[in-house]
Amino acid sequence: MTGLVHYQPGGVAPEAPSAIGITDKWEVYTTKGGPYKYPVPRALTESEISDIVKAYAQGAKNAIAAGFDGVEIHAANGYLLAQFISSITNQRTDKYGGTLENRARLLFEVVDAVTEAVGAERVGIRLSPFNEFLDCVEPEPYDTYG
Structure with a gap:
């Protein structure tokens, strides 16, 4: 195993x-x-990425329906959104890879979908510019997160 x-x-x-x-x-x-050892992941398809954006929006709606005051989008600590932002873990060549604008695209799509779903006043974002957990690092954190 x-x-x-x-x-x-x-x-x-x-x-x-x-x-x-x-x-x-x-x-x-x-x-x-x-x-x-951790298994090698498979790269998400663009269609799957679109489904992930929808899932974030639905999750935010579910949280508000359950009585939460707001939601925090977790784009930190090596989780999926942080992996997309990192130039080390994101080696894509499509619209979600390469330039900083492209690597941040998924985060901004999620932010837009979640704020549309529950309102901007109920949304926060967690970032971790200096994270080194599980190799999800950003060699130029000031440039990337500045």
Whole structure:
């Protein structure tokens, strides 16, 4: 078994902006044992990215319907949106990769969808410019996040 694959629906590889594995310095322990190496993710398609934007909006609506005052979009600490922003973990060549504008595109699409769903006054964003967790780093954090 290689890390987290058994936690994925249907045992498929995790998803990411690009099919780039995490370096061997990181290991994971699970209920099945360990240490395991993280599996190499598969790159999301543009169609799947569109579905993710819709899922963020629906999640925000669900949170408000459940009684929350607002939502925070988590674009930090190596999670998916941070992976898209990072020039290390995002090696795409389509409209979601390459330039900073393209790498930030998914975040802005999510922000637009979530604010449309629940109102801008109920939305916050979490960023982590100096994160180094699971190799999701940004070599030029001041340029990227400034």
